[in-house]
Amino acid sequence: MSKPSSPRTTFRHAALIGVLAACGLLLAACGDQKAATPPADSKPQAAGELVPCPTVESRPPVANALPDVSLPCLGDGPDIRLSDLRGPLLVNVWAQWCGPCRKEAPYLAELHVKAGDKVKLIGIDYIDTRPDLAVKFAVDQHWDYPHVADRDKQVQQGLKIGGPPLTAFVDAKGAVVYVHRAPFTSQQELDQLVREKLGVTW
Structure with missing residues (x-):
């Protein structure tokens, strides 16, 4: 029988999930910025x-x-x-x-x-x-x-x-x-x- 997770362990898991979700949002934002970069042949x-x-x-x-x-x-x-x-x-x-x-x-x-x-x-x-x-x-x-x-x-x-x-x-x-x-x-x-x-x- 598995030992039930402690509140501290559960909190750590939740925090880790939150960090990963934030990283995903940042990566998505960077992708949008890259897509918005002007093409190489655009005029300065x-x-x-x-x-x-x-x-x-x-x-x-x-x-x-x-x-x-x-x-x-x-x-x-x-x-x-x-x-x-x-x-x-x-x-x-x-x-x-x-x-x-x-x-x-x-x-x-x-x-x-x-x-x-x-x-x-x-x-x-x-x-x-x-x-x-x-x-x-x-x-x-x-x-x-x-x-x-x-x-x-x-x-x-x-x-x-x-x-x-x-x-x-x-x-x-x-x-x-x-x-x-x-x-x-x-x-x-x-x-x-x-x-x-x-x-x-x-």
Whole structure:
């Protein structure tokens, strides 16, 4: 014959059941939060602080053009088909997690101010899973030009990207005339390359 449970044992069992029930409610709540997480391709709230991507006219392909891929705007605006772009243009591949990208960032911002409309710039945020941090980085660096996002390495093969930073120099016909596969180490270096590769002075 089994011994009847004491009131203390019964209380412990009831308390344990209560704890397990509370854990179940917490897990259910966490599941709801996870389901409410915005999808990866949603726009960060601060995206509107970036320069909007322009509508680019569709153009016939040219030799040595940028990769024929369309990338979504990191800020507001339409997707951009890279092969439609024409220069004089610098296409800078960057990421907010990239240390060398941070070091060269002020030179790109300064070039945009000095060259004005003579040289266009566009950034490609590369394999970045945190678009919110990417937007913050671009805003903090005063990059007042459009940026697109490439999370799936769509431009990797076409530009032969080992990793960011990388900058492609595009002429008025849309041909890539030079690719700089390293960070710029000074404003003088960047300015001189623009003059030499694109023939632009200011």
